[in-house]
Amino acid sequence: MSKMSALLVTVTLLCVQVLHGLPHTAFQSKKPHGVNREPQFTEKYFSQTVDHFNFNSMGNGTFSQRYLITEKYWKKGHGPVFFYTGNEGDVWEFALNSGFITELAAQQGALVIFAEHRYYGKSLPFGKDSFKIPQIGLLTVEQALADYAVMITELKQQLAATQCPVIVFGGSYGGMLSVYMRLKYPNIVAGALAASAPILSTAGMGDPRQFFRDVTDDFASVTPECRDAVRGAFHQLKELAEHQDYSRIQSEFSLCKPPSSAQDIHQLNGLLRNAFTLMAMLDYPYSTHFMGNMPANPVKVACKTMLNGSDLLSNLRNTAAIVYNATGVLTCFDLYSLYLECADPTGCGLGFDSMAWDYQACTEINLCYESNNVTDMFPSMPFTESDRERYCSKRWSVVPRPDWLKIQFWGDALSTASNIIFSNGDLDPWANGGVRKTLSSSLIAINISEGAHHLDLRGSNDADPVSVISARKTEADLIAQWVKMEKIRLGQSL
Ligand SMILES: *[C@@H]1O[C@H](CO)[C@@H](O)[C@H](O)[C@H]1NC(C)=O
Ligand SMILES: *[C@@H]1O[C@H](CO)[C@@H](O)[C@H](O)[C@H]1NC(C)=O
Ligand SMILES: *[C@@H]1O[C@H](CO)[C@@H](O)[C@H](O)[C@H]1NC(C)=O
Ligand SMILES: *[C@@H]1O[C@H](CO)[C@@H](O)[C@H](O)[C@H]1NC(C)=O
Numbered sequence: 001m002s003k004m005s006a007l008l009v010t011v012t013l014l015c016v017q018v019l020h021g022l023p024h025t026a027f028q029s030k031k032p033h034g035v036n037r038e039p040q041f042t043e044k045y046f047s048q049t050v051d052h053f054n055f056n057s058m059g060n061g062t063f064s065q066r067y068l069i070t071e072k073y074w075k076k077g078h079g080p081v082f083f084y085t086g087n088e089g090d091v092w093e094f095a096l097n098s099g100f101i102t103e104l105a106a107q108q109g110a111l112v113i114f115a116e117h118r119y120y121g122k123s124l125p126f127g128k129d130s131f132k133i134p135q136i137g138l139l140t141v142e143q144a145l146a147d148y149a150v151m152i153t154e155l156k157q158q159l160a161a162t163q164c165p166v167i168v169f170g171g172s173y174g175g176m177l178s179v180y181m182r183l184k185y186p187n188i189v190a191g192a193l194a195a196s197a198p199i200l201s202t203a204g205m206g207d208p209r210q211f212f213r214d215v216t217d218d219f220a221s222v223t224p225e226c227r228d229a230v231r232g233a234f235h236q237l238k239e240l241a242e243h244q245d246y247s248r249i250q251s252e253f254s255l256c257k258p259p260s261s262a263q264d265i266h267q268l269n270g271l272l273r274n275a276f277t278l279m280a281m282l283d284y285p286y287s288t289h290f291m292g293n294m295p296a297n298p299v300k301v302a303c304k305t306m307l308n309g310s311d312l313l314s315n316l317r318n319t320a321a322i323v324y325n326a327t328g329v330l331t332c333f334d335l336y337s338l339y340l341e342c343a344d345p346t347g348c349g350l351g352f353d354s355m356a357w358d359y360q361a362c363t364e365i366n367l368c369y370e371s372n373n374v375t376d377m378f379p380s381m382p383f384t385e386s387d388r389e390r391y392c393s394k395r396w397s398v399v400p401r402p403d404w405l406k407i408q409f410w411g412d413a414l415s416t417a418s419n420i421i422f423s424n425g426d427l428d429p430w431a432n433g434g435v436r437k438t439l440s441s442s443l444i445a446i447n448i449s450e451g452a453h454h455l456d457l458r459g460s461n462d463a464d465p466v467s468v469i470s471a472r473k474t475e476a477d478l479i480a481q482w483v484k485m486e487k488i489r490l491g492q493s494l
C-alpha cells in the first residue's frame with residue numbers, strides 16, 4: 001500500500017486531465033453523460049458557510065453550493081419538501097437516477113430539492129484548491145449535514161414553506177446522510193428514506209469479508225460454475241504472474257503496456273475485481289447510465305461471458321470489458337487510468353470526486369473490506385485498519401478515526417430514533433452492511449428481492465420486479481403518514 005500511495009497522487013492528477021477529454025471511456029467518472037437533463041429541475045446556487053463549527057478559521061467565508069429544485073408538483077405553502085441529501089458526486093447524476101422522488105412528489109404535491117455535497121461536482125469551497133491540505137480538512141460528514149440543515153432552513157423561508165414538513169432521501173452514502181439528518185436535526189427533518197445505506201459496516205460494525213462475499217454470491221447465484229470460472233481465471237493469472245510471463249499477460253488482457261512488477265499485477269487484480277463489484281451493485285433489470293454504462297442484468301451478461309468457451313483468461317478480459325469498454329472505443333486497458341486504488345477497496349471513481357471520496361474514506365468512513373479467495377472468488381487482497389492508516393497518513397496526512405461515526409451517530413443502538421426507512425436490495429453487496437430488521441413501528445426495514453443498489457429510488461420501469469413496486473408503495477404510505485403528523489406539529493391546518 002505505501003508504495004502505491006506515491007503513485008496514486010500522480011495518477012490521480014493525470015486522470016483528472018484524461019477524464020475531461022474522454023467522458024465515456026473514463027469509466028466511473030460519476031458525471032452525467034449522454035443523458036438528457038430533466039428539464040424540470042432548475043440549477044441554482046446557495047451561499048453556504050464554509051466552516052460551521054469555527055468562527056475564526058480559514059473557512060470564515062461562504063462558498064456557492066449547487067442545488068437543483070422543481071416546484072412543478074408543489075402545493076405551494078402546504079405540500080412537503082422532499083430533500084435529497086447529495087452524496088459523493090455531481091448532483092445531476094443522482095437527480096437523473098432517482099426518478100422515484102419526483103414520481104412521489106407528483107402524488108404528494110411536494111417541492112423537490114437535490115443538494116450537492118460539499119467538495120463534489122461544482123460545490124467546491126476553495127475552488128481547485130479544495131483538494132489541497134489543509135483546505136480538504138473542511139470535508140466532513142458533520143459539515144455536510146450542517147450545510148443541509150442551513151440550506152433547508154433558509155430555502156423554506158425564501159419559498160414561504162416554513163410550515164411544510166421536510167422528508168430527506170438518499171441512496172448509499174446519501175442514505176447514510178439522510179439517516180444522520182433525522183438523528184441530528186429532527187427539528188428540521190420529519191423522516192428519512194435511506195436506500196441501500198451501509199450505516200453499520202461503514203461505522204466499523206461489519207465483517208470485513210462481507211462485501212466481496214456478497215459480490216461473489218451474486219455471480220454464484222446465476223450458476224456456481226460462473227463463480228468457479230472467475231476463480232479459475234484469477235488462478236491462471238496468478239500462475240502467469242508467478243512465472244513473470246508479463247508479455248503473455250499483456251496480450252491476454254489487452255494491456256496498453258506490459259506489466260513489470262508485482263505492483264502492476266496487484267493493480268490489474270484490483271481493476272478486474274472492481275468490474276465485478278460494479279456489475280453486482282448496478283445489477284438492474286434494464287440498461288442504465290449511472291456510474292458508467294451498464295447493460296440490463298449485467299451479472300447474467302458477465303456469467304454468459306465467463307462461461308463462453310474454455311479460455312478463461314480471454315473470458316475474464318471480455319467480462320471486464322463489459323464495464324471498461326461499454327462504449328466500444330477502448331483500444332487497450334490502461335492499468336492506472338481506468339481504476340484508482342484508494343482507501344475504498346470498492347472503488348473511488350476517477351477525477352476530483354475520487355479525491356474527495358478517498359479523503360472521506362481516510363477519515364470518518366470505514367471501508368476496510370478484504371477479498372481472500374476463500375469466502376469470495378477474488379485473489380486475496382487484504383485491506384486492514386493498519387493498511388488504511390499507512391495509506392491515509394501518506395496520502396492525506398491524516399489518521400483515520402474508526403470509532404467516530406459509531407460514537408456520534410448511535411452505532412446500532414437506533415431503537416429510540418424514529419421515522420426512518422432502511423431499504424435494501426438482496427442483490428446489493430452493500431445491503432448486509434445496513435439495517436436489515438425492523439426496529440420499531442417507525443424504524444422500518446424493507447427488503448427488495450431481485451433489487452440492486454437503491455433500485456427503489458429509480459423511476460418506475462416496465463422491467464421492475466414486483467418487490468420494488470411494493471417497496472415503493474410501502475415507502476409512499478409511510479412518508480404520507482409522517483407528513484401528516486408533521487403538519488399537525490407545525491400547526492398547518494389539514
Ligand atoms: C476571516 O475572513 C477575513 C475576511 O475575509 C480575513 O481577513 C481573515 O483572515 C479570516 N480569518 C481567518 C482566521 O482566516
Ligand atoms: C462467445 O465467443 C464467441 C467466439 O469467440 C463470440 O463470437 C461471442 O460473441 C461470445 N459471446 C459472449 C456472450 O461473449
Ligand atoms: C472495445 O470494444 C470494441 C468494439 O466491440 C472492440 O473493437 C475493441 O477491441 C474493444 N477493446 C478492448 C480493449 O477490448
Ligand atoms: C485461490 O485458492 C485456490 C485453492 O486454494 C488456489 O488454487 C488458487 O491459486 C487461489 N487463487 C488465487 C488467485 O490466489
Ligand SMILES: *[C@@H]1O[C@H](CO)[C@@H](O)[C@H](O)[C@H]1NC(C)=O
Pocket residue numbers: 436437438445446447
Ligand atoms: C431481509 O433479509 C435479511 C437477509 O435475508 C433477513 O435477515 C431480514 O430479516 C429480512 N428483513 C425483513 C424486514 O424482511
